[in-house]
Amino acid sequence: xxxxxxxxxxxxxxxxxxxxxxxxxxxxxxxxxxxxxxxxxxxxxxxxxxxxxxxxxxxxxxxxxxxxxxxxxxxxxxxxxxxxxxxxxxxxxxxxxxxxxxxxxxxxxxxxxxxxxxxxxxxxxxxxxxxxxxxxxxxxxxxxxxxxxxxxxxxxxxxxxxxxxxxxxxxxxxxxxxxxxxxxxxxxxxxxxxxxxxxxxxxxxxxxxxxxxxxxxxxxxxxxxxxxxxxxxxxxxxxxxxxxxxxxxxxxxxxxxxxxxxxxxxxxxxxxxxxxxxxxxxxxxxxxxxxxxxxxxxxxxxxxxxxxxxxxxxxxxxxxxxxxxxxxxxxxxxxxxxxxxxxxxxxxxxxxxxxxxxxxxxxxxxxxxxxxxxxxxxxxxxxx
Ligand SMILES: *Cc1c(COP(=O)(O)O)cnc(C)c1O
Numbered sequence: 001x002x003x004x005x006x007x008x009x010x011x012x013x014x015x016x017x018x019x020x021x022x023x024x025x026x027x028x029x030x031x032x033x034x035x036x037x038x039x040x041x042x043x044x045x046x047x048x049x050x051x052x053x054x055x056x057x058x059x060x061x062x063x064x065x066x067x068x069x070x071x072x073x074x075x076x077x078x079x080x081x082x083x084x085x086x087x088x089x090x091x092x093x094x095x096x097x098x099x100x101x102x103x104x105x106x107x108x109x110x111x112x113x114x115x116x117x118x119x120x121x122x123x124x125x126x127x128x129x130x131x132x133x134x135x136x137x138x139x140x141x142x143x144x145x146x147x148x149x150x151x152x153x154x155x156x157x158x159x160x161x162x163x164x165x166x167x168x169x170x171x172x173x174x175x176x177x178x179x180x181x182x183x184x185x186x187x188x189x190x191x192x193x194x195x196x197x198x199x200x201x202x203x204x205x206x207x208x209x210x211x212x213x214x215x216x217x218x219x220x221x222x223x224x225x226x227x228x229x230x231x232x233x234x235x236x237x238x239x240x241x242x243x244x245x246x247x248x249x250x251x252x253x254x255x256x257x258x259x260x261x262x263x264x265x266x267x268x269x270x271x272x273x274x275x276x277x278x279x280x281x282x283x284x285x286x287x288x289x290x291x292x293x294x295x296x297x298x299x300x301x302x303x304x305x306x307x308x309x310x311x312x313x314x315x316x317x318x319x320x321x322x323x324x325x326x327x328x329x330x331x332x333x334x335x336x337x338x339x340x341x342x343x344x345x346x347x348x349x350x351x352x353x354x355x356x357x358x359x360x361x362x363x364x365x366x367x368x369x370x371x372x373x374x375x376x377x378x379x380x381x382x383x384x
Pocket of ligand 1: 050052098179218219220221235236237238239245
């Protein structure tokens with residue numbers, strides 16, 4: 001039975017999510033890739049919908065199913081466990097696993113029909129051994145490290161690493177991909193260096209016995225920035241959730257998907273000079289009023305919001321004062337007529353104002369990715 005619903009909750013607009021998925025598809029279809037680059041093969045690229053980390057905090061199962069209904073035929077997650085959750089929820093689309101599987105129990109890949117990434121020789125060995133034991137040929141994506149120096153086979157010594165993987169005989173390389181370290185920073189040359197290295201690696205593959213059906217490289221920022229790296233599929237995460245990676249500007253019409261809402265649970269008066277909250281970091285500059293909102297750092301609100309951030313109440317900005325507590329924040333409502341029960345918007349819009357994820361991230365010196373992922377497990381996600 002459904003228990004009582006806390007007054008702090010995340011609202012997840014699945015229509016907006018599906019709208020964004022379609023908007024990205026239309027953006028990809030409307031652009032004509034530069035013919036001289038030779039990457040673009042005439043058909044618009046498809047989308048690998050990235051739903052790792054509980055779909056960036058939006059709730060993996062509902063998000064994945066909504067994307068599947070919108071036409072997503074491939075999803076991506078971080079590890080086998082996340083893939084198993086999606087299969088349990090009834091997701092039938094192909095599920096790509098980004099993470100390294102070298103020290104994982106890889107049986108789940110077979111039991112739940114997941115598509116692994118080969119990103120280290122160790123992962124290739126354990127997948128090869130497991131596929132051979134079962135007498136199957138396992139479809140995989142191969143990741144090439146073109147300069148991020150995280151996961152992937154190094155771009156410059158594939159002649160040493162690939163032959164063993166190909167010789168095993170039980171791994172079928174369906175796709176080859178890479179990942180950009182600086183797609184969101186137009187000032188750095190690294191993006192173009194990575195792109196050039198990837199082109200050289202792709203050109204070297206046939207001689208090494210690898211002829212992938214599919215090639216992909218672009219995260220949200222690269223998708224926005226450069227159609228030359230679209231290849232057959234792009235891999236947007238943040239964009240689908242309606243957030244453009246900073247500092248890039250929106251060139252696709254997108255709708256924000258998640259909002260974080262609460263209610264005022266107490267209002268009290270404070271006299272001039274009285275302190276508010278742990279550490280006495282704020283005191284009232286004039287006789288005023290404080291509203292208490294039941295959402296704190298256990299719900300993902302960053303400590304640095306105290307003294308910097310604000311929430312919306314009655315369409316007005318109420319500054320977060322004092323300290324962010326585990327379960328509560330206090331906001332200065334000296335200039336707003338507030339009553340217990342009033343709606344509070346922590347992320348989202350109210351009347352004509354809006355506090356978006358990028359603004360919250362900028363306020364605390366973080367990224368929108370972190371702000372979304374940190375929205376706590378105790379916060380109920382309400383879908384519409
Ligand atoms: C997370 C991730 C993405 C998606 O990144 P966004 O910036 O959210 O679009 C794409 N590819 C890989 C390999 C990732 O890990």
